Amino acid sequence: MNAGGTQVIWWNTGDLMAPVTELLLLLLLLDAAEAAVAPDDAAAAQVWKLQMKELKGKDSSPPIRDGSAPQLLYCRAGIGYHLQILANGTVGGVHKADANCWMKVFALKRGVVGIKGVESGLYLCLSADGAARAAKEFSEECLLKENLEENLYTTFSSLVHPGIFLALSHRGELRRGNRVGRHQASTHFLPRWSP
16 A cells, blocks of 8 residues: 555566567467478479589489388279379370389478389479470479378379379370369379289
């Protein structure tokens, strides 16, 4: 009480501000951690280019740890087709899996993969005009974004050409990647480890 008989309440602002400050600091740290874990696609492509410049003149394989088991990529379009890469560079689909259907899907970073035919030794690439092709050398067009959809199927799209998807028609032929969307069955793939 003060001299006039009224009660004075003193607030220690440090006591009130400490939880608020801690909460703000926690939010800032979470935001910074999320940005560090999920960089944008342009930055990922730039990092890949720098890694490739460092490897110039060395082995032409991409900078990966190649520990994944070979798998089949099954597309649910039509009667169901397995993705295949032939030795002549042709990419397509066949209903009954053969030796050309076995693929190595390898991660370059979180959400970014490459696909290599085990039998052919060729890498799957998506060009700017939406065409899928096979190449001997791994390039930036071979960088694919792997996305798990709501129905648990996987879609593969180009990292350097946004909106271009890997797709098979209902007859097992390649579809132009710029004419399909991620919600179409022709872009949905399942990994399989036995035919």
